[in-house]
Amino acid sequence: MTEQPVDLGFARQVLEEEGRAVAAVAGLLDERFVRAVELITACAACDGTVLVSGLGKSGLIGAKISATLASLGVPSHPVHPTEATHGDLGKFRKKDVVIALSKSGETEEVVNLAAILRQDGLEVISITGGGDEPSSLERIASVPLTIGVDHEAGDMPAPTSSTTATLALGDALAIAAARRISFTDADFAKRHPGGSLGGMLRPVMDIVRFKAGQNLPLIDDHLSVAEALEQAEKNDGRRPGAMLLVDKKSGSLTGIFTDGDLRRLVMGDPASLEKPVTDVMTRSPRTLPDTSLVRDAITLFREKRQDEIPVVDAEGRPVGMLDVQDLIALKLVRD
Incomplete structure (x- = not known):
């Protein structure tokens, strides 16, 4: 031949x-x-x-x-x-x-x-x-x-x-x-609980580690940056990579302030810690409904490169925050 x-x-x-x-x-x-x-x-x-x-x-x-x-x-x-x-x-x-x-x-x-x-x-x-x-x-x-x-x-x-x-x-x-x-997707997930397919079809709240009322403090948005940080530090255990700011009256999400935001703020002007956090937070950040699937979080991460994703209920109140490290740990995305 x-x-x-x-x-x-x-x-x-x-x-x-x-x-x-x-x-x-x-x-x-x-x-x-x-x-x-x-x-x-x-x-x-x-x-x-x-x-x-x-x-x-x-x-x-x-x-x-x-x-x-x-x-x-x-x-x-x-x-x-x-x-x-x-x-x-x-x-x-x-x-x-x-x-x-x-x-x-x-x-x-x-x-x-x-x-x-x-x-x-x-x-x-x-x-x-x-x-x-x-x-x-x-x-x-x-x-x-x-x-x-x-x-x-x-x-x-x-x-x-x-x-x-x-x-x-x-x-x-x-x-x-x-x-x-x-x-439905839910029916498919029941038949494929393992592997990446099953992982993507799980409810997003199944993999959220930082949950409101447990280990995710919700910070009033009327505070200064320094006061907001002080409130966040009262949280026991591992601290999430961002603070979620909420309206004091309604509890709805108004903004997010990440560790990266803090680093840039302090390097630029240490006195900025006394500014109202509303002046420096990202207003109306992209969120996921608490009814979302993991695949929705993966899509948001890949398209917008958003490392911390607030998860909100039907009234826009934060119920948790998904960290990209959660997706990496499950081998659903690559670092």
């Missing part, structure tokens, strides 16, 4: 061809796609399971589609078609739905499994390459979906465009089903 130099132009061509294959699938969607989503959501509503089956590369794509469905609130498992017909048919129940994958629509093991399950009254959604004449799997299926791919990117014998298009269509089914059942 003679090694050839890496051709970036050829690689780009492969990606462009696969991109066009995915885009073409969008043009094939019709009422059959709607019916497939309805079958999937009805299955989930009656505590059924969406079982996804394919052989070879289609089986690997099917496992990913199944995993996406499960993560979006639709119970799902991949099933090997050969094992299913050799003792695993007991996994299938009448309230389940099957998604059967085969580019040719003629893969013997998949077609046989689909035929058995249709005879048992199960609904079968097929995903095939399509063609001028319906394949065996399309004729068996309750809802036949096609990807319309007759050419693989790169002119290689291995499936490329067809598997990419199948995966994209599976994603569209899963996401459309999740949207139909009103699957």
Whole structure:
């Protein structure tokens, strides 16, 4: 085998061809796609399971589609078609739905499994390459979906465009089903408590260390800078990197004064400590509602580079302050 130099132009061509294959699938969607989503959501509503089956590369794509469905609130498992017909048919129940994958629509093991399950009254959604004449799997299926791919990117014998298009269509089914059942970020977080995805979907108050009434003093904004600092120093334990200033009457947030602000003030004119803190604080700072998710804090940090973020209730009263170090400690952002 003679090694050839890496051709970036050829690689780009492969990606462009696969991109066009995915885009073409969008043009094939019709009422059959709607019916497939309805079958999937009805299955989930009656505590059924969406079982996804394919052989070879289609089986690997099917496992990913199944995993996406499960993560979006639709119970799902991949099933090997050969094992299913050799003792695993007991996994299938009448309230389940099957998604059967085969580019040719003629893969013997998949077609046989689909035929058995249709005879048992199960609904079968097929995903095939399509063609001028319906394949065996399309004729068996309750809802036949096609990807319309007759050419693989790169002119290689291995499936490329067809598997990419199948995966994209599976994603569209899963996401459309999740949207139909009103699957929320909170639902997703319950299924992904670990890792960065789970971390970003946690309520922001779960990770706030400095909380009003506990270890975050709220300073009246009528004080001088020196008086405000004196009030802040009465706080036991670790001191936050900023003071939150509030209106004495309403308790609403009026400003923030950070350690950096103090340093610049003292270096410029030490006598400025006697100034009213309202003269030197940042008025109406950017805040997060206490109903926010961690991802909202990450967005604010990345877009505005704000290291201390006040968290306020519906009336604008501070309930806590998020320090960027909290996000760094959770490995949700980099220092």
